[in-house]
Amino acid sequence: MEKAETSITNHPGEIPMVGDHLALDLLNTEMRVGNEAVDLWRSGEDVHAWLERCGLVASVSIAAAEKQTLLVQARELRTLARQLIEQWKNGQMGDVRPLNKFLDGYTSAPQVTADDTGKLVLTRVAKADTVVSALGPVAEAIAQLLTEGELDLVKTCAHPECILWFYDRTKSHKRRWCSMASCGNRYKAAQFRKKVGTN
Numbered sequence: 108m109e110k111a112e113t114s115i116t117n118h119p120g121e122i123p124m125v126g127d128h129l130a131l132d133l134l135n136t137e138m139r140v141g142n143e144a145v146d147l148w149r150s151g152e153d154v155h156a157w158l159e160r161c162g163l164v165a166s167v168s169i170a171a172a173e174k175q176t177l178l179v180q181a182r183e184l185r186t187l188a189r190q191l192i193e194q195w196k197n198g199q200m201g202d203v204r205p206l207n208k209f210l211d212g213y214t215s216a217p218q219v220t221a222d223d224t225g226k227l228v229l230t231r232v233a234k235a236d237t238v239v240s241a242l243g244p245v246a247e248a249i250a251q252l253l254t255e256g257e258l259d260l261v262k263t264c265a266h267p268e269c270i271l272w273f274y275d276r277t278k279s280h281k282r283r284w285c286s287m288a289s290c291g292n293r294y295k296a297a298q299f300r301k302k303v304g305t306n
Contacts, residue, residue, distance in 0.1 A: 122147045122157055125285045128274040129161060129248035130192065131261070133185050135285075139270045148185075151178040155241075163244045169236070177238045184209055184242055188249045192272075195253055196261060203253075206246060213243025266290035 126132035136147045136157060148154050151174025158164040169177055187205050194201035215231040222228050231247070233240035252261070252274075260275040264285035271285035284290040 122160075123271060123285065124160070125271060126273050127276050128252055128256070128261075129245060130188055130252040131272040131274055132161065133188055133245055133249070134192065134272045136185060137270070139268060141268075144270075146182075148178060148181060151175050154178050154181040158241055158245075163233075164241055169238060169241055173238055177241065180238050180242055181245075184245060184249075191249065191253060192261065196258065203250075206249060209239065209242060209246035210250060212237070212239030213246060214240060215243060264290050 122132075122136055123138075124132055124135075126135050138145050138147060148157070151169070154177050155164060155169055155174065187209075191201040191203065191206065214234040216234055218230055218232045219227055220230050231244065233243060256274070260280060262273055262275055262282065263269075264271045264273070265283040266285075269285055269290050271290075273282065273285055275282040
């Protein structure tokens with residue numbers, strides 16, 4: 108059984124963090140429920156909460172007046188990421204100039220911090236309280252995926268009703284589901300019901 112290697116726990120009603128890469132978790136802020144696409148970002152507060160959950164806004168506080176701008180720009184970045192990643196998966200090179208505009212406004216500095224286990228890690232910390240600085244690490248993750256990621260390891264869930272993305276970090280690189288606990292089990296249960304129904 109293959110397990111998603113995500114360090115962030117999902118709770119009912121929360122945006123799933125099953126992408127195993129920040130750029131793919133960004134794409135997963137849009138889901139499908141039945142046949143309808145659902146945007147899990149309904150407000151700037153939703154985006155801010157997602158950034159906080161990803162550990163990206165500890166040093167950046169967005170003013171209440173800028174929350175609507177945060178929502179608009181985050182959705183714009185997500186649309187851009189989806190286009191670039193889908194083009195990359197199809198062997199095409201997309202226009203990266205809009206991504207570079209997001210990166211241009213991102214001012215950050217390296218900082219040494221301890222992770223959950225106490226190990227020292229090098230991270231980047233935003234140096235300005237702006238929307239662009241808040242989204243900068245996400246734009247950087249998209250750029251990193253496109254330049255350093257392994258194309259074959261960027262996948263979408265095999266469940267026919269799921270549109271979630273993930274980076275396959277399993278040893279065998281045969282991960283099929285965004286989450287075995289949800290889509291994998293749903294699919295297996297449906298197959299079992301189908302099999303029992305034909306006997």
